[in-house]
Amino acid sequence: MAERWAASSGRYEGGRFRRCGRSGLMLPAISLGLWQNFGGFDAHETGRAVLRRAFDRGVTHFDLANNYGPPPGSAEENFGRVMATDLHRYRDELIISTKAGYTMWPGPYGDKGSRKYLLASLDQSLRRMGLDYVDIFYSHRPDPDTPMEETMGALDQAVRSGRALYAGISNYGPEQTRQAARILRELGTPCLIHQPRYSMLDRTAEGGLLDVLGEEGIGGIVFSPLAQGMLSAKYLDGVPAGSRATRATTSLTPERLTPAVVQRLRSLNDIAQARGQSLAQMALSWVLRDPRITSALIGARNVAQLDDSLDALNAPPLSDEDLQSIQQHLPPAGAAV
Ligand code: NDP
Numbered sequence: 604m605a606e607r608w609a610a611s612s613g614r615y616e617g618g619r620f621r622r623c624g625r626s627g628l629m630l631p632a633i634s635l636g637l638w639q640n641f642g643g644f645d646a647h648e649t650g651r652a653v654l655r656r657a658f659d660r661g662v663t664h665f666d667l668a669n670n671y672g673p674p675p676g677s678a679e680e681n682f683g684r685v686m687a688t689d690l691h692r693y694r695d696e697l698i699i700s701t702k703a704g705y706t707m708w709p710g711p712y713g714d715k716g717s718r719k720y721l722l723a724s725l726d727q728s729l730r731r732m733g734l735d736y737v738d739i740f741y742s743h744r745p746d747p748d749t750p751m752e753e754t755m756g757a758l759d760q761a762v763r764s765g766r767a768l769y770a771g772i773s774n775y776g777p778e779q780t781r782q783a784a785r786i787l788r789e790l791g792t793p794c795l796i797h798q799p800r801y802s803m804l805d806r807t808a809e810g811g812l813l814d815v816l817g818e819e820g821i822g823g824i825v826f827s828p829l830a831q832g833m834l835s836a837k838y839l840d841g842v843p844a845g846s847r848a849t850r851a852t853t854s855l856t857p858e859r860l861t862p863a864v865v866q867r868l869r870s871l872n873d874i875a876q877a878r879g880q881s882l883a884q885m886a887l888s889w890v891l892r893d894p895r896i897t898s899a900l901i902g903a904r905n906v907a908q909l910d911d912s913l914d915a916l917n918a919p920p921l922s923d924e925d926l927q928s929i930q931q932h933l934p935p936a937g938a939a940v
Pocket of ligand 1: 638640774798825826827828830835846848900901903909911912
């Protein structure tokens with residue numbers, strides 16, 4: 604019989620945890636998302652090794668959604684397999700999130716923001732992952748055709764029924780976030796966390812959202828902090844085989860790597876090298892410079908990438924001088940390239 608896997612006993616040594624808004628929940632400064640690389644078309648053992656390594660290095664938070672794969676649902680299924688084989692006995696050390704909001708099944712009840720969709724989807728996610736509850740359940744995107752009270756009411760119900768411990772929102776704008784936070788507060792289930800896109804190449808969240816998060820006491824967990832891998836050295840000399848830009852499963856296409864973008868990346872890479880770190884590491888240090896950001900939510904295709912990204916936590920913080928040099932190569936606050 605195969606030997607039972609045990610996590611490293613040193614997994615919390617040097618761990619960096621940050622408080623999620625004004626809640627009682629601490630999250631790791633770097634969390635791991637399963638949007639890509641953990642689906643039915645990916646090698647299960649590679650994903651399993653990444654998950655084990657992440658937990659061994661103090662990453663206690665894994666982020667999923669109903670539609671992650673591809674194909675949709677397969678990331679939750681694969682995560683459920685790793686829970687069953689390796690991680691189940693650490694359940695109380697893990698923060699596992701899922702979401703509903705994008706198209707998941709045919710017909711009017713498999714998409715957007717109705718109570719019907721959110722609660723049915725959450726039950727499906729729990730079955731796929733083999734879990735009794737998730738730690739965080741998100742509305743994945745705002746739905747202008749559903750009253751905000753209904754969508755937030757479904758999150759509140761998810762928590763009250765014991766299927767989730769906390770409620771979160773993703774991709775909501777600043778005013779929508781204020782409204783959602785008010786409704787959830789009135790329902791007695793405060794909004795724990797917001798998941799926006801944010802990186803050195805996409806500073807949209809600085810156009811008001813981060814201020815709202817600070818004022819409302821909501822934690823920020825930012826997705827695609829490496830701009831899907833653009834903020835690494837891999838695209839400096841063309842598009843390498845196997846990289847996300849070649850796979851056509853996301854919005855990252857080779858056309859986005861214009862000469863102007865590559866020039867920015869080269870300049871940023873020079874600054875990172877002068878600091879003695881990789882560009883990916885500097886990109887993570889940069890998003891984490893803001894205390895309103897609880898966690899940087901990364902993806903990783905293999906253990907080497909995960910290790911490289913987690914080593915960002917060993918680097919010295921960015922000095923004012925570093926920040927000024929970096930700033931010259933970024934879009935303005937509130938804008939994206
Ligand atoms: P990243 O910006 O971290 O991009 C990850 C990709 O970058 C990897 O798959 C890999 O791509 C490359 N990469 C990662 N680390 C390194 C490294 N150290 N050196 C070189 N290349 C590296 O994040 P994602 O876009 O993957 O998003 C992360 C998570 O955020 C998702 O899994 C999901 O949980 C969440 N998310 C949420 C969304 C929402 O709407 N709420 C939307 C999108 C993401 P390659 O294959 O090219 O090597």
